[in-house]
Amino acid sequence: MATNRVTLADVARSAGVSQTAASFVLSGRGAEMRISADAQERVRRAARETGYRPNIVSRSLRTGTSHTIGFVSDTVATTPFAGHLIWGALDAARERGHLLFICETEGDPDLERELIDAMHDRGVDGIVLASMYTRKITVPRALINGPAVLLNAVASNRSPIPSIVPDETDAGRTAAGVLLDAGHTDRIALIGAAPPRQTPKGSLAAVQRLQGIAETLDRAGVAMLDAIPCPEWQPRSGYEATRRLLEKTTPTALICFNDRLAVGAYQAISDAGLEVPEDISVVSFDDDLIADWVRPGLTTVALPHYELGRKAVHVLLDGGHDRSTGADARPAIHKIAMPLRTRDSVRVVAAAASEPPPGPGEVLGSPGPREVLGPSGPREVLGQT
Amino acid sequence: MATNRVTLADVARSAGVSQTAASFVLSGRGAEMRISADAQERVRRAARETGYRPNIVSRSLRTGTSHTIGFVSDTVATTPFAGHLIWGALDAARERGHLLFICETEGDPDLERELIDAMHDRGVDGIVLASMYTRKITVPRALINGPAVLLNAVASNRSPIPSIVPDETDAGRTAAGVLLDAGHTDRIALIGAAPPRQTPKGSLAAVQRLQGIAETLDRAGVAMLDAIPCPEWQPRSGYEATRRLLEKTTPTALICFNDRLAVGAYQAISDAGLEVPEDISVVSFDDDLIADWVRPGLTTVALPHYELGRKAVHVLLDGGHDRSTGADARPAIHKIAMPLRTRDSVRVVAAAASEPPPGPGEVLGSPGPREVLGPSGPREVLGQT
DNA sequence: TCCAGGTGCTAAATCGGATCAGCACGGGCG
């Protein structure tokens, strides 16, 4: 810090009023506190001419609000895919005049406690506790020392802290809907579906995506052809599962439970001498980087990282009022829509019966009414050097 | 902030001493200030039992040091590749009891100024101004209001601010050395070399890498076969350049100026019916994610992002003393070694004449004495979902 | 006996704003 910062006392002296008056004027309470228009003008001019900026540290000491938020993540911060969580939080914080402390716990509970405490020591207005993938977590005790929200996570223990998570169930509906809308009313198989026990620890995506898919297919009276579980959601597993599926039967559409599984599925389909989407359509989840790299581009239901980050900050800053809405004591769980990214992996077989006939210009691609575009898409990812 | 935080006054009261005495004890100046062993013990016990934690906001107001650092980047924060810059800074800061404010300017000078000011308003101890790729930047005026360092950037205007950059010249020496050590003493071509004017604006890598390469080849008496410039360092350019090269002549080794160019070169080599490394060896720079994905794995000189981030924080916190070392008024430029990542893209033709004969177990791979391993390699990058 | 010097602490000021509790002045009214 430079030693020559202009203080409120300087401004007051230069305007010929008391520090109190200057404070009132600059905090917008001039009229309310009956400061004359003339004096107000003098104060404002002095502030402008001296380049006065209020010292937030001292304000924070007195008022207890620091215009600062803590962002504590397990490993999100330096992870390529979910850096958008931070980006959204950063943007929302800036819009509302806040700055973000960011740190990583690396999954270590002691470190987590230490970092949360360090943030409280610095008087943060609240803490965003973020998880790299959507899951249940046990809320650390240190968090109760102030306002907080859970980002990409829900509390496994009882806790009054609100959560922000992607709407995975609706994503399941969207994925199934894409196929239905494109006229696939038969021979739809699932890659990566797993009974709840076989799912990554605490992960919610597997269960909820399946639920949304099943609900939508049921409602349309479409039976599932098959559902192959995968031990882990990696390309290799997707490859194995799809190969086994193709040995048994011939699907015309696949719903893969994430993009990495879908990449494996692509490989297996190709190995079987078939093509996407001519022989088999593929829909998936996440909108991983690879979804745009594979050919044909993968139609997928995107994790709305940017929006999740934004929402977390907004809920945190507007927080506490959640409890007044409704009489239930359970903490709010805010679900963020997962937008569909339409690419080239779904073949349009026929317009869906339930859809209005397509207009002249929109024969191909058929996004249909299910497409939900995120309020602002991610920026292009840049290379290094 | 919770209302029931324990304050120093509480501790003092509970220990039966004055707040002054308590402050002395807890700041480690108890003996110096002649507080009796008994009183010291009482204070420490009270602090422990009440769970006292000093309020950094108030300390900051009094002492002007907030144990807080600002990290201002253009777009680094949410970029997959260079998130390691932040990770290194985060680790170093935590080791020294500091927390990081992180923000992105998106290249907008107004936003940059606004964010730097916002950080100064919060009493940061210093600011790290980071750039996504190594380049010259004009140091914003707002930065002179406190200690600062430039990360991955050097000042184009006169400025007393120290810089932390990768040692690109030495990286050039390393890349050329890898080939020489593997016995390539002929037919070495460069892909991506460019006259200074044709280089990305302000980028230093092109010039310095070339300088190191040329110096090392010269010293070994090896003439360059050819050097093809590339308008931009992307796979397509690398592909085009290599294709043109292969039409003219037949190199046995390529030095590509970054990994993306090398990926293009791989493609062109394959199209020409040749193989890496049997027909043509390839060395490159950056250690981009793709360097480990392509087959054969690409031997490359890594950008030491993690170390750069660490060093920036250390220089910042130890700063100001730079000027005293040496009589020259120019700001310090700290160059961080770029470690070699040996993979499988370089064929060993023969042990280099200048090298000692290889030991029994190390016939292949020949890392040689040039290999510099970073103090701690990057963690594995995790997927999402 | 007196005082210098050491021991073991404490009162009060300070950092820069926010805020509570008034205070001086002028005009209108009874």
Next chain:
DNA sequence: CGCCCGTGCTGATCCGATTTAGCACCTGGA
């Protein structure tokens, strides 16, 4: 003439630490 009230401000206190200045007591030497 005295009182009340609205206008337009100001003094003092507070937030929670750090730090300067200094005070009371005791011991030992002259």
